[in-house]
Structures are given as structure tokens and as C-alpha cells.
Amino acid sequence: MTPTMASSPAVPELREAFVFPASYAQRRLWFLHQFESASPVYNIPSPIRLGFTLNVEALRKSLDELVRRHESLRTTFTAVDGEPMQVVAPSRQVTLDLTDLRSMPAAQRESEAQRLAAFDAQRPFSLSEGPLLRVSLVTLAEADHVLLVTMHHIVSDGWSMGVFLRELGALYNAFSAGWPSPLPEPRLQYADYSHWQRELLRGDVYTRHLEYWRTQLAGAPPRLELPTDRVRPLMQAHRGAGHLVTLDADLHDGLRALGQRAGATPFMVMLAAFDVLLYRTTGQEDLVVGTPIANRGRPELEGLIGFFVNTLVLRTQLSGALGFQDVLARVREVTLGAYAHQDIPFEKLVEELQPERNLGSNPLFQVMFSFQSAERPQGGASPGGPEAPRVPTTTSKFDLTLSVAEAPRGGAFALFEYDTELFEAETVTRMGSHFLALLHAIVRAPAQPISRLPLLGDEERRRLLVEWNDTTVSREEPGFLHRVIVAQAARTPEAVALMAGLERVTYRELVSRANQLARFLGRHGVGPEVRVGVCMERSPELLVALLGILQAGGAYVPLDPEYPSDRLAFMLEDSAPAVLITQARLAPTLPVSRARVLRVDTEWAEVACEQDSDPALPVHPGQLAYVIYTSGSTGRPKGAMNTHAGIANRLAWMRQTYRLDARDRMLHKTPTSFDVSITELFWPLMTGATVVIARPGGHRDPGYLIDLMAAERVTAAHFVPSMLRVLLEHRGVERCEALRQVIISGEAVTPDLEARFHARFRAELHNLYGPTEAAVEVSAWTCPPSGSGGRVPIGKPIHNTRLFILDATLEPVPVGLPGELFIGGIGVGRGYLGRPELTAERFIPDPFSTEPGQRLYRTGDRARFRADGNIDFLGRLDDQEKIRGFRIELGEVEAALRSHPRVRHAAVMAREVTPGDKRLVAYVVAGPGEDLPGELRRHLSRTLPEHMVPTAFVALDALPLLPNGKLDRRALPIPGEFDTATRTAYVAPRGAVEEKLAHVFAELLGRARVGVHDNFFELGGHSLLATRVVSRIHDTYRVEVPLRRLFETPTVEALAKVVEEQGSTPVASAIPRLERDTELADVAHLSDAEVSAMLEELAARGELAK
Incomplete structure (x- = not known):
């Protein structure tokens, strides 16, 4: 339904002209055509x-x-100086292609007609050569034909197709009877509308409409984060498919009745239901959806053929507590407001609002909704006959489009058109099923909160909760990791357990020393639930200390000697260890504490007096094994407590799944303050393998690590993905030929890293996932040499572990949809030391367990199930990030920044410099002073570890805020240290091509000067200005630079290289145009009124076709 534009003036008749500017909508399609001239995406079959x-x-x-x-x-x-112009031919006959299938067997004709229809729909048009209407007649029998009518959207739309068919029927009936045309001459043409539209968008009317849209879309999310099956490509290919869902008459009638009670149209009801589906699919409460509107509010436009349709941007803000009736009321309000301000073309809206642009998605919205009522069929009445062949959906203009069409005899059809570069067919099929389930639930309980409307059937619910969590494994061996190592030492006492430089420690020596230390610690009060601090550099003594603490029944608390003194002081006070084990060279630097300090190197003689026999102290599975501190959002770290049962289960699973033996050597390089060190230290010692210990600080030196792994023939290692990427790029990594198993965890793994690894090594690559709060890792995926696809999953749960993906109401989300990942089972830790409130918040009662006391750990991670039960990691729910594998609460860094006396406000973001390379950026509003970045770095280094100190600091006058007062993170600038395209320092052109391009950029952008590193689009360039840049390059250098290259290389420097690579030849002057066209050469620079006056003058002189 199109509201009448009562306040708009009538459309005046213009003198017919040969050439005139393209309309706003046509300009957009012309621009898109420059990218993909061979694409059929805008064909209307x-x-x-x-x-x-x-x-x-x-x-x-x-x-x-x-x-x-x-x-x-x-x-x-055609294009004049890069500006698209319409060229109207004085006359043109239609070429009617005839295909006769009557010679084929009757059984084959229908399928052949179907094939021809599909083929015709896919044939591209040439906008410059035309015609943009194509008609073919396929004859199946004497009285059975298929007329294939295909137009390009740039000259037509859905309404126009209805006009075409109605007039075709009327003309055919008259001409076949020998009568003249019964149709009155159209008073207006599309050119009149195009000119009227331009004049309408001047002055107060335009300003009023634009202000509405600025307010309505302020702070809107740049993208609807649909859970895609593949990583979004850099550029849309517009390949698509469709999935059709049928709404039966009862369901459809129930929805219509619901709308009537609420004073809402069927369009509004279905859009509101679609919004709820998107909310449940994405978890986003702020939704932006596009919808087409016929844009023919004036009666004189109803009988014209042309590209009139406009796109409205409908933004609806929801919450899970709302009932569907409340959502419908909001959608009704938003829709009516959009109708009242529909006169601004979508193209002008994009140009004015300057949303974030990229070639991989549509600006402002990526999801479209359309509705066709049964009362007014879009295509009009055809000249008769049985059903025409269906044209299969093979293109998609957007990520997802839902088109609902009411059936004349009741019920409705819902077509999900989707981008096959993003979605698998199975995903959209499930989405259709969820939509149907949602619609039934809406009719049954329209007042129920939308977060609780069911999407799942019983079978899918059981699969998610039970079948995919069937991981129970019973174990006969001792459930304590130190006992397993003692047992291994009894089997292979003289095997080398530890290697550190030239030092070798056998299993017998390791266990003997650990036993002595255990007895010593026991005499100093260490036993069950007693914590022992360990602040040591990597060395064999470190392993002795950890094993000795466990043998004594205590729990170790690792303290990184590289941490700032203030952080170590807090951790010592918070954990209150009975004993602090360290080394003589570190002891003077440690904060004062109440712990008994043992310098394990210089005071070992006292320990050596103890017996070296096994103390064999009893240990309970739920007993505390270690406490590891992680970043805290309040500005102070929190100690995660883990039990013997949890870590023993984790290592027993690893021992069984990734087998090591006495021939293997495992690299130990991770500081013990990170739980991955447990894998590096204890996994190999449970199997008779050898631990190769890297020197202190060596974990930061990829060259040293490569030398060490090559020299010591290391066969197994763990890396965070960012470090693995550095190693793979390092010369000499191929010398690590003994590697056969590599574990990666701590960050998301990208497909390109997976591919690079397999190109370098024949080793197995295992992607593990897990938080410190749940015994290191809880899921695993083995990366196949052929690749994991568009996203590398984190796999399935390990033994005795259950993984749930839940919504905000703790209900399981359907397969393929994102939710928060929860962990259950034996690996779930005891909580945070001395933080009962935080423990209760993050460790919640398990609603799916029948065992009393079972808990789930809420990870704060977004994830989704694949159809095969594997899990995709989708990022963090909150401001927590992982940088180089280290989990960081951005709030802790912000709190540390705000503690500086000069800092008034602070915000921290993790920005991705290149795929897989994230860095912290601090934005501060600070008082006057010099060298603020250096001062802040020094300040943070006193309280935060190195990986939590931002790489870049940006001083701002004020933090950008949204209308609701929240921080507008999108508006925070990219610092110059990261992106040369946004450097503020001006760099002058350095050659003739750069000088010319800088001049072109400056002229078109209205700037005094443009430097070689300035980004065309960030300086205000848009798509149509981009076409003019390309046009100027062609006129000047006689080279064809594809429009997409300007998007890929948007700086003067980069674009100059493209021109030079193609071999530039400066042109003295442009090729002269014919006299009738000369005065059109600069039409793109003229105002609309000047263009109209010029065209009228040329027409008056007889130089334009009438």
C-alpha cells in the first residue's frame, strides 16, 4: 500500500528530450552495473x-x-564525465524471438520451456547498448505458449510489470480483432517524474524529510549480524537461491485477525513477525530492515513504466520482555513514520548519512522485507492460460530477503531469498521452519514475551541438550595428575623428563625432588586447600615446585615475575599463600607478603634433607589444584579456582585423544600464569615424553623458538594463533620438521592460518577452546588438511563435558543461531577466590542436570551449533577481548587509564589491523600536558601486564556519544599508527601521476589539497564521485581502471600504482564530441535547474529528438 503524497505538487509535463540525467534510483543501479556488468541480479523476469x-x-x-x-x-x-545520463531513442522495434518446441516429444516440452525461461532470466543486459526489454515466445502446442518478458530494473519495477501486462493484454485483444489501440496516450513520461523528483527535493521539503531520517537512524547498527555459514566475502557476488514456506489458511487468517484487532495491516503483522525472527536469530535488539514501496502516491504516475520504486529503511528497537502485540505497535509506528517521509530516495539518504561502506554488504540495511497482498496482484492479469513456468531464484540482492505473498484462495507463501556466498540451504530451511513455529506461537500467545516464544521442536531440543552432550567416560586410573606422573616415573625412571639447555632431568630425579619438596611444604603447613605462590622463571626447578605442591596436597598460585609490582602485590594479598616459592634473583623484586618465602635454588639444601619417598597423601577429586588469575572487569584480577577432578579429566582426555609416547618432545614456553602451561608441562609427563623448556623470555622470540624446536627435534607444541602466524612467516620454520602435533587455542583461528599451516607442515593441527574457569579447554576440533571451510569451528565437547548454547532466558537456541556458550560437567571450576557475588553470577545452577549441586559456567562467548553438532565461536558478548591469546577485560584497562590524574574519560577498543591481528587502542579525554602517550604507557606499565597496555593512544576533545548517552564506538577514529589511509600528516604527491590524481581527488571532493595517503571515501567520496574519478583517469591516461579497483585502492598512492602498471599515456585533450553533445559535456556539474534549462534550449534549437 502506498500512501498518497497529498502535500506534493503535481508532476509537470516536460518537453521530451533525447538526453537527460538519470534519476537517483537509476544512478545507483548504473553504478552497481559498473561493478558487475555481466550480472543478472537486477533482471526482472x-x-x-x-x-x-x-x-x-x-x-x-x-x-x-x-x-x-x-x-x-x-x-x-551513457556517462558524461562519470555521471549517468538517460538516452531515449526516437523509436525502437521489439525483437520477438520465436522458439517452436512442437517437434520435441510432448513429455520434454515443459522441462525445455522451464530451461529456456531460466536461461532468459539469467542473460545480462547492456545498459549502454540496450534494449533493456527482451521478449521471447516459446510455443509448446498450437494453443499453448510461454511469453518470456524480461526487463532490467533500471527501466522498470514490479508495478511497471503489471502495467506492461495489462496494456499488452488490452492492445493484443484490440489488434487481433482489427481495432485501434483502446489506450489513451500517456500524458507524462519517466523523464517528467525524474525532473519533478529533483525539484521536489529542494528547500524545506527535503530538509524536513532528511531531518526525520537523520533522527530515526542516528546510532543505528551498521550491520545486522546474521549468523552466516561462511565468512563474508570482500565483495558481494549476488549469487542466490530461494526457500519457499507455505502458511496455511488457518494460520494466515489468525495473523490477519491479530492485525485487525491492533489496527495494523497484514504487512505490519508479517514485518513484526520477521523482526522477532531476526531478533531471535541474531540477539540484536536494534534491527534495521529495508522494504520496497511503490512510490506512486500521485494518480498520474500509476500508469507509467519506469523505475519508481523506492526503498524505506525501517528501524525497530525491541527487547525480549515485549509481547508480540507491543512489537506490532512499534512496527506500526515506525512504518507510518516512514510512509510520511518516503519522498527522499534511498540513494540520497545513503549519500547524506554517509554510513559505513564496503563492497561486501549493502549500506544501512542488509535484510529486505516485501509483502504482496491478495487484493492487488503485482503483475496484473495476463492474457490467459495455465500456470507459467517458475523461474528459479539464482540471485540475491541482499544477505536475506523475505517476500510474503498472500494467496488469492487463502493462506500465503513466504519466500526466503538468500545469498549463497553466506548461507547453506539447510540453514535457510531451518530458518523457514523456525519462522513457521514462531507464527503459530504468535497466534496462540500474542502477549507472551518474544524471548520465550518457542522456535524448537521436541526432536531438535533433545538433540541439543542430550545427544550432542553424550560424553560420559569412566576412568579406572587415579584421577589426579600428579599421581599419573608418579606412576609414569615408576615405569620409566631413567627416561629424560625435562630438557633445559644442557641440563637433563630424568623422571626419577623429577619425582624424587618433588617428593622432597612436598614433605618440606607439609612441615610448613601446606595441605589440602592451602595455597602456595610460585613466582619463578622457566626452569626445571619450576616443574619440581608445581609437582611438589600437588604432592603435598596443596594448590599452586602462579605469579608471573614479569608482572608489575602492584599487580603481584594484589595477587599475593588476595590469594594469601602460606608459602611463596621463588628464585634468589627474583626474591628482592617481590612485594612484601605474609608468606614464608622459599628460594628454591639457593635454599635447596634445606629441602634436600627431606626423604625422597612418595608421601602418597590422600586427595579428594573436588580438592583445589590451582588458582590462576585472569583479567577482571572491575579493574582488579580475579582468581579462578580449579579442582583436581577437572584438570585430571582434561589431561586424561588429551592423553587418550592425542597420543604421545617416549619418543615425543613437547615445547614448554607459556608462562605458568596462563593455564595452557598445564598442557605443556603435565600432558607429556603423563605419557613418558620429554618437556623441552624454553629459556626465560624466549616465548616472545620466534627465531629462538624455531631454533630450539629444530635443534631439540620437538614433536608437539602449543601456540596461540597470532604467534603461530608469526612463526609461519619466519624464515627457517621449515627446519621444525619433527613437529607432528600442534595445539592452538586462546584466539579464534582463521581459515587462512589453517591453510598456511598445512602448506608448511604435515603435522596435525588441533583447535581447542576453553576458559581458565573450566580446566583449560572443553572442546576440540582437528583441522583437516583440506580446510575447515569458511569458519574454523571449536569442535565438540571433550569427555565428561557438556556444552549448551542458550539465550538470555537460559533456553537452548536452535541449530545455526547464536547464543551464549555455557559449560557443564566435571571441568567446571569452583568459582573465583574470595568473590562469592561474582561466582554466583558466572557459575549458575545447571537447569538441565538431575544431579544436585551441578553448575554451569557462563562464558560470555557467542557461539552456535552447526548441523553436525560442532560449534562455531562467534566472539565475545561483552567488552572482553583476547589479544595474542590473552583474555582482557577492556573495563580493567579503562579503569587503569582513568586512575591517571590527567585522564578525565577513557575508552578502549580492540581493532583488527590485519585478519587475525588485533591490537588495543586507548581513547582518552585528558588535561593539558606533553607526551601523553608516553606518560600513559608508563602509568599503565606499573599496574598492567605488557599485553594489556594499548598499542596506540588517541587524544580526543570528547568521547562520541549516541543519543541515548552511550559511547558511540563506531565513531572512534582509527589511529594513524595502524592505517596509512587515515594519517593526518600531509604527504605531497611525488610524481606526475600522483600529482594528477591528487588534483582530481581534491577537485571532486572540494578540498584544497589531498595527500598521497588520504582515503578517497573517508574524505567524503561516494560511489558516483568514484565513477567520475575513473572517467577522469580514462580521459587523461587512456587506461581502463575498473571501478572496483578504486574501492580496493582508494588512496592516491595506491591508485597511481594501478595506473602506472597499466601503462599510462597522457592525453593532450579529450576526444571532441559531436556538436549536439558538446553542451552536454559538463552537465554533471550543473544544477538540476540548469540541466533542465539547457535541455529545453537544445530542444528549442531542434538539436534533441522530439
Whole structure:
């Protein structure tokens, strides 16, 4: 339904002109065509079945008359200085292609007609050569034909197709009977509308409409984060498919009745339901959806053929507590407001609002919704016959489009058109099922909170909760990791357990020393639940200390000697260890504490007096094994407590799954303050393998690590993905030929890293996932050499572990949809030391367990199930990030920044410099002073570890805020240290090509000067200005630079290299135009009024076709 534009002036008739500017909507499609001229994505196919004996000549005559009546059907497009112009041919006959299938067997004709219809729909048009209307007649029998009518969207739309078919029927009936045309001459043409639209968008009317949209879309999310099956490509290919869902008459009637009670149209009801589906699919409460509107509010436009349709941007803000009736009321309000301000073309809206642009998605919205009522069929009545062949959906303009069409006899059809570069067919099929389930739930309980409307069937619910969590494994061996190592030492006492430089420690020596230390610690009060601090550099003594603490029944608390003194002081006070084990060279630097300090190197003689026999102290599975501190959002770290049962289960699973033996050597390089060190130290010692210990600080030196792994023939290692990426790029990594197993965890793994690894090594690559709060890792995926696809999953739960993906109401989300990942099972830790409130918040009662006391750990991570039960990691729910594998609460860094006396406000973001390379950026509002970045770095280094100190500091006058007062993170600038395209320092052009391009950029952008590193689009360039840049390059250098190259290389420096690579030849002057075109050469620079005046003058002189 199109509201009438009562306040708009009538559309005046213009003098017919040969050339005139393209409309705003046409400019957008012309621009898109420059990217993909061979794409059929904007074809409008309409096959018509004709069930009668056909008069072909009357059909030809009818088509010719249609083209005569409507200028749009004889329009092509050209560019003047990069600006698209419409060119109307004085006349044009339609070429009617004839295909006769009557010689084929009758059984094959239908499928052949279907094939021809699909083929015709895919044939691209040439906008410059035309025609942009294509008609073919396929004859199946004497009284059975299919008329294939295909137009390009740039000259037509859905309404226009209805006009075309109605007029075709009327003309054919008249001409076949020998009568003249019964249709009155159209008073207006598309050119009149185009000019009227330009004039309408001037002054107060335009300003009023624009202000509405600025307010309505302020702070809107740049993208609807649909859970895609593949990583979004850099550029849309517009390949698509469709999935059709049928709404039966009862369901459809129930929805209509619901809308009538609320004073809402069926369009509004279905849009509101679609919004709820998107909310449940993405978890986003702020939704932006596009919808087409016929844009023919004035009666004089109703009978024209042309590209009139406009796109409205409908933003709805929801919450899970709202009932569907409340959502419907909001959608109704938003829709009516958009109708009232529909006169601004979508293209002008994009140009004015300057949303974030990229070639991989549509600006402002990526999801479209359309609705077709049964009362007014879009295509009009065809000249008769049985059903026409269906044209399969093979393109998609957006990520997802839902088109709902009411059926004339009741019920409705919902077509999900989707981008096959993003979604698998199974995903959209499930989405259709969820939509149907949601619609039934809405009819049954329209007042129920939308977060609780069911999407799952019983079978899918059981699969998610039970079948995919069937991981129970019973173990006969001792459930304590130190006992397993003692047992291994008894089997292979003289095997080398530890290697550190030239030092070798056998299993017997390791266990003997650990036993002595255990007895020593026991005499100093260490036993069950007693914590022992360990602040040591990597060395064999470190392993002795950890094993000795566990043998004594205590729990170790690792303290990184590289941490700032203030942080170590807090951790010592918070954990209150009975004993602090360290080394003589570190002891003077440690904060004062109440712990008994043992310098394990210089005071070992006292320990050596103890017996070296196994103390064999009893240990309970739920007993505390270690406490590891992680970043805290309040500005102070929190100690995660883990039990013997949890870590023993984790290592027993690893021992069984990734087998090591006495021939293997495992690299130990991770500081013990990170739980991955447990894997590096204890996994190999449970199997008889050897631990190769890297020197202190060596974990930061990729060259040293490569040398060490190569020299010591290391066969197994762990890396965070960012470090693995550095190693793979390092010369000499191929010398690590003994590697056969590599574990990666701590960050998301990208497909390109997976591919690079397999290109370098024959080793296995295992992607593990897990938080410190749940015994290191809880899921695993083995990366196949052939690749994991568009996203590398984190796999399935390990033994005795359950993984749930839940929504905000703790209900399981359907397969493929994102939710928060929760962990259950034996690996879940005891909580945070001395933080009962935080423990209660993050460790919640398990609603799916029948065992009393079972808990789930809420990770704060977004994830989703794949159809096969593997899990995709989708990022953090909150401001927590992982940098180089280290988990960081951004709030802790912000709190540390704000503690500086000069800092008034602070915000921290993790920005991705290159794929897989994230860095912290601090934005501060600070008082006057010099060298603020250096001062802040020094300040933070006193309280935060190195990986939590931002790489870049940006001083701002104020933090950007949204209308609701929240921080507008999108508006925080990219610092110059990261992106040369946004450097503020001006760099002058350094050659003739750069000078010319800088001049072109500056002229088109209205700037005094442009440097070689300035980004065209960040300086205000947009798509149509980009076409003018390309046009100037062609005119100057006689080289064809594809439009997409400017998007890929948007700086003067980068674009100059493209021009130079193609071999530039400066042109003295442009090729002269014919006299009639000369005055059109600079039309793109003229105002709309000047263009109109110029065209009228040329027409008056007889230089334009009438």
C-alpha cells in the first residue's frame, strides 16, 4: 500500500528530450552495473502462459506500441564525465524471438520451456547498448505458449510489470480483432517524474524529510549480524537461491485477525513477525530492515513504466520482555513514520548519512522485507492460460530477503531469498521452519514475551541438550595428575623428563625432588586447600615446585615475575599463600607478603634433607589444584579456582585423544600464569615424553623458538594463533620438521592460518577452546588438511563435558543461531577466590542436570551449533577481548587509564589491523600536558601486564556519544599508527601521476589539497564521485581502471600504482564530441535547474529528438 503524497505538487509535463540525467534510483543501479556488468541480479523476469491460439503479428504490433508509448522501454544509458545520463531513442522495434518446441516429444516440452525461461532470466543486459526489454515466445502446442518478458530494473519495477501486462493484454485483444489501440496516450513520461523528483527535493521539503531520517537512524547498527555459514566475502557476488514456506489458511487468517484487532495491516503483522525472527536469530535488539514501496502516491504516475520504486529503511528497537502485540505497535509506528517521509530516495539518504561502506554488504540495511497482498496482484492479469513456468531464484540482492505473498484462495507463501556466498540451504530451511513455529506461537500467545516464544521442536531440543552432550567416560586410573606422573616415573625412571639447555632431568630425579619438596611444604603447613605462590622463571626447578605442591596436597598460585609490582602485590594479598616459592634473583623484586618465602635454588639444601619417598597423601577429586588469575572487569584480577577432578579429566582426555609416547618432545614456553602451561608441562609427563623448556623470555622470540624446536627435534607444541602466524612467516620454520602435533587455542583461528599451516607442515593441527574457569579447554576440533571451510569451528565437547548454547532466558537456541556458550560437567571450576557475588553470577545452577549441586559456567562467548553438532565461536558478548591469546577485560584497562590524574574519560577498543591481528587502542579525554602517550604507557606499565597496555593512544576533545548517552564506538577514529589511509600528516604527491590524481581527488571532493595517503571515501567520496574519478583517469591516461579497483585502492598512492602498471599515456585533450553533445559535456556539474534549462534550449534549437 502506498500512501498518497497529498502535500506534493503535481508532476509537470516536460518537453521530451533525447538526453537527460538519470534519476537517483537509476544512478545507483548504473553504478552497481559498473561493478558487475555481466550480472543478472537486477533482471526482472516475468514468464506468461498463453493458453490459446496466438496471433503472432498482433503480439508484435502490441509490443511495438508498448515501446512507443513508454520512453523507458527505449532508453539506454551513457556517462558524461562519470555521471549517468538517460538516452531515449526516437523509436525502437521489439525483437520477438520465436522458439517452436512442437517437434520435441510432448513429455520434454515443459522441462525445455522451464530451461529456456531460466536461461532468459539469467542473460545480462547492456545498459549502454540496450534494449533493456527482451521478449521471447516459446510455443509448446498450437494453443499453448510461454511469453518470456524480461526487463532490467533500471527501466522498470514490479508495478511497471503489471502495467506492461495489462496494456499488452488490452492492445493484443484490440489488434487481433482489427481495432485501434483502446489506450489513451500517456500524458507524462519517466523523464517528467525524474525532473519533478529533483525539484521536489529542494528547500524545506527535503530538509524536513532528511531531518526525520537523520533522527530515526542516528546510532543505528551498521550491520545486522546474521549468523552466516561462511565468512563474508570482500565483495558481494549476488549469487542466490530461494526457500519457499507455505502458511496455511488457518494460520494466515489468525495473523490477519491479530492485525485487525491492533489496527495494523497484514504487512505490519508479517514485518513484526520477521523482526522477532531476526531478533531471535541474531540477539540484536536494534534491527534495521529495508522494504520496497511503490512510490506512486500521485494518480498520474500509476500508469507509467519506469523505475519508481523506492526503498524505506525501517528501524525497530525491541527487547525480549515485549509481547508480540507491543512489537506490532512499534512496527506500526515506525512504518507510518516512514510512509510520511518516503519522498527522499534511498540513494540520497545513503549519500547524506554517509554510513559505513564496503563492497561486501549493502549500506544501512542488509535484510529486505516485501509483502504482496491478495487484493492487488503485482503483475496484473495476463492474457490467459495455465500456470507459467517458475523461474528459479539464482540471485540475491541482499544477505536475506523475505517476500510474503498472500494467496488469492487463502493462506500465503513466504519466500526466503538468500545469498549463497553466506548461507547453506539447510540453514535457510531451518530458518523457514523456525519462522513457521514462531507464527503459530504468535497466534496462540500474542502477549507472551518474544524471548520465550518457542522456535524448537521436541526432536531438535533433545538433540541439543542430550545427544550432542553424550560424553560420559569412566576412568579406572587415579584421577589426579600428579599421581599419573608418579606412576609414569615408576615405569620409566631413567627416561629424560625435562630438557633445559644442557641440563637433563630424568623422571626419577623429577619425582624424587618433588617428593622432597612436598614433605618440606607439609612441615610448613601446606595441605589440602592451602595455597602456595610460585613466582619463578622457566626452569626445571619450576616443574619440581608445581609437582611438589600437588604432592603435598596443596594448590599452586602462579605469579608471573614479569608482572608489575602492584599487580603481584594484589595477587599475593588476595590469594594469601602460606608459602611463596621463588628464585634468589627474583626474591628482592617481590612485594612484601605474609608468606614464608622459599628460594628454591639457593635454599635447596634445606629441602634436600627431606626423604625422597612418595608421601602418597590422600586427595579428594573436588580438592583445589590451582588458582590462576585472569583479567577482571572491575579493574582488579580475579582468581579462578580449579579442582583436581577437572584438570585430571582434561589431561586424561588429551592423553587418550592425542597420543604421545617416549619418543615425543613437547615445547614448554607459556608462562605458568596462563593455564595452557598445564598442557605443556603435565600432558607429556603423563605419557613418558620429554618437556623441552624454553629459556626465560624466549616465548616472545620466534627465531629462538624455531631454533630450539629444530635443534631439540620437538614433536608437539602449543601456540596461540597470532604467534603461530608469526612463526609461519619466519624464515627457517621449515627446519621444525619433527613437529607432528600442534595445539592452538586462546584466539579464534582463521581459515587462512589453517591453510598456511598445512602448506608448511604435515603435522596435525588441533583447535581447542576453553576458559581458565573450566580446566583449560572443553572442546576440540582437528583441522583437516583440506580446510575447515569458511569458519574454523571449536569442535565438540571433550569427555565428561557438556556444552549448551542458550539465550538470555537460559533456553537452548536452535541449530545455526547464536547464543551464549555455557559449560557443564566435571571441568567446571569452583568459582573465583574470595568473590562469592561474582561466582554466583558466572557459575549458575545447571537447569538441565538431575544431579544436585551441578553448575554451569557462563562464558560470555557467542557461539552456535552447526548441523553436525560442532560449534562455531562467534566472539565475545561483552567488552572482553583476547589479544595474542590473552583474555582482557577492556573495563580493567579503562579503569587503569582513568586512575591517571590527567585522564578525565577513557575508552578502549580492540581493532583488527590485519585478519587475525588485533591490537588495543586507548581513547582518552585528558588535561593539558606533553607526551601523553608516553606518560600513559608508563602509568599503565606499573599496574598492567605488557599485553594489556594499548598499542596506540588517541587524544580526543570528547568521547562520541549516541543519543541515548552511550559511547558511540563506531565513531572512534582509527589511529594513524595502524592505517596509512587515515594519517593526518600531509604527504605531497611525488610524481606526475600522483600529482594528477591528487588534483582530481581534491577537485571532486572540494578540498584544497589531498595527500598521497588520504582515503578517497573517508574524505567524503561516494560511489558516483568514484565513477567520475575513473572517467577522469580514462580521459587523461587512456587506461581502463575498473571501478572496483578504486574501492580496493582508494588512496592516491595506491591508485597511481594501478595506473602506472597499466601503462599510462597522457592525453593532450579529450576526444571532441559531436556538436549536439558538446553542451552536454559538463552537465554533471550543473544544477538540476540548469540541466533542465539547457535541455529545453537544445530542444528549442531542434538539436534533441522530439
